[in-house]
Amino acid sequence: MIPVAFDYHRPRTLEEAVDILRQYGDEAKVLAGGHSLIPALKLRLAAPKVVVDISRLPGLSEVRRSGSGLSIGAGVTHHQLMVDPLIAKLCPLIARTAPEIGDVQVRNLGTLVGSICHADPAADWPAPLLALEAQVVIVGPEGERTLHINEFIEGMLTTRLAGHEIVREVVIPRAYPASCAYKKIRQSASGFAIAGVAVQLEKKNRKCSSIAIGVTGVAQRAFRARLIEKSLQGAELDEKTIAQAARQVTEEVNDFLSDLHASAAYRAALAQVLVQRAVLAALAA
Amino acid sequence: MIEFKGSHIISRSRQELWPILQDPAVLKRCIPGCEELVLNGEHLYDVRLKVGFGMIKGSFQGTVQLTNMVEPERYVLNIKAEGRTGFAHGTTRIQLLPHPSPAATEIRFESHLQVGGMIASVGARLCQGAARMLAEQFFRELEKCLRN
Amino acid sequence: MAKTAGKKSVTRTGKASAKAPRRARQSAAKAAPPASQRVDFFKLVPKPRFVGKPVKRKEDVRLITGAGHYVDDLRLADMLHVEILRSPHAHARIVSMEVEEARKASGVVGVFAYKEISSLCGDVPLAHPGIPDLKVPHHPVLADGEVNFVGEPAAAVVAESRYAARDAVDLIRVEYEPLPAVVDPEKALAPDAPKVHKELADNLSFSWEVKGGDLDEAFKKADRIIQQRVRSQRLIPCALETRGVIAQYLTGEEQLTVWTSTQIPHILRTQLSGMLKLPESKVRVVAPEVGGGFGSKLNVYAEEGLLSALARLVAPRPVKWIETRRENMAATTHGRDQIGELSIAACADGTVLGVKHDCIADIGAYHQLFTAIIPTLTGLMLAGSYRFPAARTTLKGVFTNKMPTDAYRGAGRPEATFIIERIMDLVAAEFNLDPVEVRRKNFARKFPFSTPTGLAYDTGDYEKALNQALKLADYQGRRARQAKARDEGRLVGIGLSTYVEICSMGPSKGMAAGGWESATVRVSPTGSVEVLTGTCAHGQGQETVFAQITADVLGIEMDQVKVQRGDTGNVPWGVGTFGSRATAVGGTAVFEAARRVLEKMKKVAAAALGASAAQAARVQIKNGKFWAGKKSLSFAEVAFQAHRGLVIPEGETPGLEATYFFEPGNFTFPFGAHICQVEVDRDTGEVSIQGYWAVDDCGKPMNPLLIDGQVHGGIAQGLGQALYEEAVYDESGQLLTGTLMDYAVPKATHMPWLHCERTETPTDVNPLGVKGVGEAGTIGSTPAIVNAVIDALRPLGIKHLDMPLRPEKVWRAIKKAAAAP
Numbered sequence A: 001m002i003p004v005a006f007d008y009h010r011p012r013t014l015e016e017a018v019d020i021l022r023q024y025g026d027e028a029k030v031l032a033g034g035h036s037l038i039p040a041l042k043l044r045l046a047a048p049k050v051v052v053d054i055s056r057l058p059g060l061s062e063v064r065r066s067g068s069g070l071s072i073g074a075g076v077t078h079h080q081l082m083v084d085p086l087i088a089k090l091c092p093l094i095a096r097t098a099p100e101i102g103d104v105q106v107r108n109l110g111t112l113v114g115s116i117c118h119a120d121p122a123a124d125w126p127a128p129l130l131a132l133e134a135q136v137v138i139v140g141p142e143g144e145r146t147l148h149i150n151e152f153i154e155g156m157l158t159t160r161l162a163g164h165e166i167v168r169e170v171v172i173p174r175a176y177p178a179s180c181a182y183k184k185i186r187q188s189a190s191g192f193a194i195a196g197v198a199v200q201l202e203k204k205n206r207k208c209s210s211i212a213i214g215v216t217g218v219a220q221r222a223f224r225a226r227l228i229e230k231s232l233q234g235a236e237l238d239e240k241t242i243a244q245a246a247r248q249v250t251e252e253v254n255d256f257l258s259d260l261h262a263s264a265a266y267r268a269a270l271a272q273v274l275v276q277r278a279v280l281a282a283l284a285a
Numbered sequence B: 001m002i003e004f005k006g007s008h009i010i011s012r013s014r015q016e017l018w019p020i021l022q023d024p025a026v027l028k029r030c031i032p033g034c035e036e037l038v039l040n041g042e043h044l045y046d047v048r049l050k051v052g053f054g055m056i057k058g059s060f061q062g063t064v065q066l067t068n069m070v071e072p073e074r075y076v077l078n079i080k081a082e083g084r085t086g087f088a089h090g091t092t093r094i095q096l097l098p099h100p101s102p103a104a105t106e107i108r109f110e111s112h113l114q115v116g117g118m119i120a121s122v123g124a125r126l127c128q129g130a131a132r133m134l135a136e137q138f139f140r141e142l143e144k145c146l147r148n
Numbered sequence C: 001m002a003k004t005a006g007k008k009s010v011t012r013t014g015k016a017s018a019k020a021p022r023r024a025r026q027s028a029a030k031a032a033p034p035a036s037q038r039v040d041f042f043k044l045v046p047k048p049r050f051v052g053k054p055v056k057r058k059e060d061v062r063l064i065t066g067a068g069h070y071v072d073d074l075r076l077a078d079m080l081h082v083e084i085l086r087s088p089h090a091h092a093r094i095v096s097m098e099v100e101e102a103r104k105a106s107g108v109v110g111v112f113a114y115k116e117i118s119s120l121c122g123d124v125p126l127a128h129p130g131i132p133d134l135k136v137p138h139h140p141v142l143a144d145g146e147v148n149f150v151g152e153p154a155a156a157v158v159a160e161s162r163y164a165a166r167d168a169v170d171l172i173r174v175e176y177e178p179l180p181a182v183v184d185p186e187k188a189l190a191p192d193a194p195k196v197h198k199e200l201a202d203n204l205s206f207s208w209e210v211k212g213g214d215l216d217e218a219f220k221k222a223d224r225i226i227q228q229r230v231r232s233q234r235l236i237p238c239a240l241e242t243r244g245v246i247a248q249y250l251t252g253e254e255q256l257t258v259w260t261s262t263q264i265p266h267i268l269r270t271q272l273s274g275m276l277k278l279p280e281s282k283v284r285v286v287a288p289e290v291g292g293g294f295g296s297k298l299n300v301y302a303e304e305g306l307l308s309a310l311a312r313l314v315a316p317r318p319v320k321w322i323e324t325r326r327e328n329m330a331a332t333t334h335g336r337d338q339i340g341e342l343s344i345a346a347c348a349d350g351t352v353l354g355v356k357h358d359c360i361a362d363i364g365a366y367h368q369l370f371t372a373i374i375p376t377l378t379g380l381m382l383a384g385s386y387r388f389p390a391a392r393t394t395l396k397g398v399f400t401n402k403m404p405t406d407a408y409r410g411a412g413r414p415e416a417t418f419i420i421e422r423i424m425d426l427v428a429a430e431f432n433l434d435p436v437e438v439r440r441k442n443f444a445r446k447f448p449f450s451t452p453t454g455l456a457y458d459t460g461d462y463e464k465a466l467n468q469a470l471k472l473a474d475y476q477g478r479r480a481r482q483a484k485a486r487d488e489g490r491l492v493g494i495g496l497s498t499y500v501e502i503c504s505m506g507p508s509k510g511m512a513a514g515g516w517e518s519a520t521v522r523v524s525p526t527g528s529v530e531v532l533t534g535t536c537a538h539g540q541g542q543e544t545v546f547a548q549i550t551a552d553v554l555g556i557e558m559d560q561v562k563v564q565r566g567d568t569g570n571v572p573w574g575v576g577t578f579g580s581r582a583t584a585v586g587g588t589a590v591f592e593a594a595r596r597v598l599e600k601m602k603k604v605a606a607a608a609l610g611a612s613a614a615q616a617a618r619v620q621i622k623n624g625k626f627w628a629g630k631k632s633l634s635f636a637e638v639a640f641q642a643h644r645g646l647v648i649p650e651g652e653t654p655g656l657e658a659t660y661f662f663e664p665g666n667f668t669f670p671f672g673a674h675i676c677q678v679e680v681d682r683d684t685g686e687v688s689i690q691g692y693w694a695v696d697d698c699g700k701p702m703n704p705l706l707i708d709g710q711v712h713g714g715i716a717q718g719l720g721q722a723l724y725e726e727a728v729y730d731e732s733g734q735l736l737t738g739t740l741m742d743y744a745v746p747k748a749t750h751m752p753w754l755h756c757e758r759t760e761t762p763t764d765v766n767p768l769g770v771k772g773v774g775e776a777g778t779i780g781s782t783p784a785i786v787n788a789v790i791d792a793l794r795p796l797g798i799k800h801l802d803m804p805l806r807p808e809k810v811w812r813a814i815k816k817a818a819a820a821p
């Protein structure tokens, strides 16, 4: 790897990290798992003067209870989320999404927080995080602020994060039941999602009392399939109802992505199929 | 080849908008990442850009030229930019159409961009989206300019 | 690679049509040495201790523990580093190049472009295929005023560190004037198409034809003529180790040494000597560990010439260049890229009477070593394992503004096999026959078998392999279950391919660069054994196989044998490793050299033991000892005596070493049957492989473990072509699949479980009876998988789809079929 030369910092505390970022601002880049940043450095598509490695900051590599929900620290890897008992108990959708990401090496190093900070439109995490109403906790020189995941991710590769800010954790505000699923179609080279759908639902007497559907990979940014949710809310979820509702996915987005891996029409079709499958799988779970 | 089109409604008449769209100061403000824009011939500008999406940033140098100008209806924006991470060449056809609401114009654009080098071979899947975002940014800035 | 035309080639006969087969057969028969003169391995060693056994690979301990040394692991004193500025354009004129800033940058030793290099290093060479009127453009190691593909080297920076070199590349300012690029090979043939090379009349580099049999008759007699267009898409070989070169020129000694990741050190040495105008005696080429090649290192690259020239400019400091993955994808040879228009004359009972194949090969912007030869192999192998009497291939090699194509695992035969195995299924579909029966109907059954394209297949029993595969896969039961699944609306498909391929390249008369192989077996005074081979393994495990052969012949342990390869400084001469030739040709050379050493050792032992003439004639090795009568000497004692020089037998000289150059009489023709079951997801177009069964016949198995390894890897790559891989250039010639995030090589998770078995049909071409297995998996698997997918889609009326069968393509086909009335 032959990136442009940079200075490497490994601060010992979050405060120290924020302080370094304050000094260098946009010239600095935070390094977590490095599985998005390092490829970009190697290709010289990113050339920060300073790299601030937060992967070993104390306390950040933990999943903790937070109120009735839980908090996922910035150092928590995809792999941890696959195996963490708290996640499995309080937020099974996260545990079901994690194994769908990349391969073993990627999961061993890459982080959930790194993924949402990178905001790749094909990343998996935004789908379940939208469905779970996740909150992103940001720290900066001016203190702390919290953004809903939907506000946090702006568009392709862009977030509301300022150059001198760090995401400390992602908070899932409450516990969710096991009726959830994540379904994706992988791009065969990278493993990223050509389309991915996360569904979290709650049932009462065979009826769907609440449903949240996050869709990723098919548009500039992940989104909640609100129209579909509305049709399914309170409905009895049989295959026909679900299939009918899923058709509305084309109305949820203006422009489906189109690239060398999949056309817009194909993505739209996949989104529809995956919504059906994910809802059915969530029902069965 | 990136091809995309779109349209945008701006609350100014075509006659008002026409000179604004040629104004170097406005162009400099609205072209995303534009660090320098210098007139260097008839409707020809030398530009220096710094374009970024998240961690991915690139510096480009090149020219923007306006041709086929039919006031106040349409013109063609010819863009040529080159940097270490690659290049982009292309044209954007811009049409100013009267809009039903008073003192408003619909700007329609249709871009054909040829992207080459590193950005094409490692970022092909993102180029379309990037171009779209740049166009959106342009119009957002234009609206801001007009508000002030 | 097989030479395809010209005076003494195999295919002249093919080209000359009707007489061809007989002549080819005669030459094959003549070339095989009479059995009486030949000592076969299994006669000499009736009960081998190592050959034929699943011996673990000798090379694995060091490779798995990271203790092997690849080019990038070599660090020479005072070494300089090279980074290359490459064209971002598919086609452009270089208007100007400003290098001053780069030259002045810290750590930079020099910046070099065409004008600084051209006097030191000539054009990138090609092995002349003997095709008349072949157009060969100027192909400098650094662009001469014009660039012709994305990734073409335009300038080189030499610096104290790789980082400094890379930084300086960014400081070079090139003004390019973009020129129109040609990307589509069919459009490139249009009269008004832009020209890739302005000095040439057009983009047609060559035309070639091979034909045999009476085509008119075949097409007249046919019940039906089936037309189909098939494509073998462009692939990127993606060896795990990218290329890399270190070159050093010692001014005093006048010695150039080039360490490079290559499959052909000796050929490279000869070619470099020509490029650099240095006598070969002053050029040494070393291939350290080579981490895969698949044909992509069977070449002479611009960078190898460039680094050699730079080494002279900065002598005596060594220069090093290590290819990045991105460079590897853009500027290491690509594979396949053929479009074929097929006409098939078939009878209603499934008999194929003849095939016409008009092929366009997109060769990219230049000729690399075997660029023109590879697609001719497709034409030669068009008969597959079948006996249809008439065949013709016309071939057009077309320049486009892309990376040149060249050998890639299978090299010409996967294309041929894909075509012919699709043909069998097309015929089966046309007449509603079982594809198995269509194959049986058409199999060649008498050997040696002469093809209408002029080849003589050595030995074979295609039906046996097929039957075994059918049994292994439970074909009958599977078809029954498929019918049931179809009734349920599921898209389940079963596909097969019964391939034959051409290996152990090859007889010199059929090869552009000599087809023999050399080996030296050398025993030291203490009895340690060195085998020097002219082959150059890059993952195949030849070190193990050659040690097995040598140990068995000499009656010693495998770990007493050290196999050396890859260094022209110690291996007398060689051709290299490609075309599944190393064991069949190189292994035979090892066997013959070892046998000669053995003969001499027996004589030395007899002399040292004072044996009678009768005893001397019957010296035996038992338990690692040479026995003459009741007396014995150990292996080491005999070796010592041979070197000590006191008891040299009559007619012999001191020392213990033999070199043998083996010239095979013919190619060998391994074959097999692969079966695959898939299910297609109707809603998403995704293909999942539900089972894979392969029966391969590579003649006598030397090491079943290594054969399995080769077959598994081969199937993985064939599966990659069938389902995932494609080098995509956009219409302006930009390579869009420039990294492994966009170019989909199959990963472990894409692989199904493979059930592999073998049949054994020895060849008579060499005394080992071995045929070759390096490419078989790639050749057999692609059509089996594609046939399975098409079979799955057959209820929808789908007859053919081009590779790769990515989900969207399959989904579109399903949708289109559903929309059709």
Ligand SMILES: Cc1cc2nc3c(=O)[nH]c(=O)nc-3n(C[C@H](O)[C@H](O)[C@H](O)COP(=O)(O)OP(=O)(O)OC[C@H]3O[C@@H](n4cnc5c(N)ncnc54)[C@H](O)[C@@H]3O)c2cc1C
Pocket (backbone or CB within 6 Å): A029, A030, A031, A032, A033, A034, A035, A036, A037, A038, A054, A074, A100, A101, A102, A103, A106, A109, A110, A111, A112, A113, A114, A115, A116, A117, A118, A122, A123, A124, A125, A161, A165, A166, A167, A168, A190, A191, A192, A193, B054, B055
């Ligand atoms: C081969 C491969 C396959 C992959 N497959 C998938 C896949 O299938 N699905 C998927 O979703 N992803 C996939 N990824 C991406 C992977 O999940 C990455 O790990 C993830 O996108 C980024 O996380 P990271 O911890 O590696 O972040 P890094 O690469 O370290 O950082 C990414 C970006 O986020 C910023 N950043 C990181 N942490 C913080 C923080 N706490 N505060 C502020 N900024 C921060 C960095 O500055 C950088 O800009 C794949 C990656 C690879 C290499």
